[in-house]
Amino acid sequence: MTGVPGRDDPRWGPLLDRAQLAQRVRRLAGEIEADHPEGVLLVAVLKGALIFASDLARAIRNVPAEIDFMAISRYAPDSGRVRITKDLEADVAGRDVILVEDIVDTGLTLSYLLRQLQERGPRRLDVCTLLDRPARRIVPLEVRYRGEEIPDVFVLGYGLHHHDLYRNLPVVVEADRRALREDPGAFVDELYRRERRA
Numbered sequence: 001m002t003g004v005p006g007r008d009d010p011r012w013g014p015l016l017d018r019a020q021l022a023q024r025v026r027r028l029a030g031e032i033e034a035d036h037p038e039g040v041l042l043v044a045v046l047k048g049a050l051i052f053a054s055d056l057a058r059a060i061r062n063v064p065a066e067i068d069f070m071a072i073s074r075y076a077p078d079s080g081r082v083r084i085t086k087d088l089e090a091d092v093a094g095r096d097v098i099l100v101e102d103i104v105d106t107g108l109t110l111s112y113l114l115r116q117l118q119e120r121g122p123r124r125l126d127v128c129t130l131l132d133r134p135a136r137r138i139v140p141l142e143v144r145y146r147g148e149e150i151p152d153v154f155v156l157g158y159g160l161h162h163h164d165l166y167r168n169l170p171v172v173v174e175a176d177r178r179a180l181r182e183d184p185g186a187f188v189d190e191l192y193r194r195e196r197r198a
Contacts, residue, residue: 014157014171016148021130021158021172024147025052028128029059031145035126036096039064042128045113046071046086048102051159051167052130052147056100066090070113082112093121098145102159103131107139114141131155131172154180156187169195 016024032040040060044053046069057067071086097117104110110127117125128145135152154177156162157169163184166175169191179186 014173015150015153015155016158016172018170021147021170022055024130025055025059028145028147029056029061032056032065032098032128033060033062035144036098036124037063038096039066040096040098041065041090041092042067042098042100043088043092043117044069044100045102045109047164047167048159048161049100049130052102053100056128072109072113082109084116091120092117094123096124096126097122098126098128101127101129103133103155104129104141104143105133105136107137107141111139111141130158131160156191166191171195 040063042053042057042065044050044067050069053067057065068088068090069086070084070088072082073085074082099110099113099117101110104127114125114127126144127142129143130147132143132146132149133152134149153174155172156166156175157172159167160172161167162175162180165184165188173187173191175187
């Protein structure tokens with residue numbers, strides 16, 4: 001789909017609607033419970049994974065589940081480096097840890113975080129992502145828990161954002177990146193109006 005999502009297109013719909021998101025979360029929670037019968041520590045990457053990780057933690061009902069948070073800076077254009085801006089409070093040594101992401105694409109951020117966590121001695125370290133965009137992968141890595149594989153499209157909603165807008169949409173939609181560059185709020189009225197009607 002190209003152009004402005006929803007505008008002049010009665011067939012427009014979200015890439016993942018509310019029911020589909022709920023189904024993905026339930027499936028992932030079940031897979032995690034089966035693999036980690038003694039419990040798990042979910043490490044959500046802020047800010048994008050906050051909504052997904054919160055729903056995932058609530059969906060894990062049959063084993064103990066804790067949640068903690070990490071945040072990192074953007075890649076510095078001159079050095080290609082990132083740094084941790086919010087670190088964990090929990091000790092991961094000897095524990096089953098799942099790093100929770102909203103989307104995995106190049107793998108650069110994820111590989112950095114995995115290295116940081118692996119050095120802390122977890123018993124097991126896995127990755128859970130709502131969306132996987134392997135067409136953009138630079139660093140090969142294993143994603144054990146994957147909600148949905150998507151093509152190389154720009155997505156918004158359910159934690160995913162552009163200039164911190166659209167995170168609170170309860171669906172995931174494809175958006176026109178060029179239109180957002182010109183006006184970050186280009187789709188606000190249209191998308192929120194549609195969700196109010198849903």
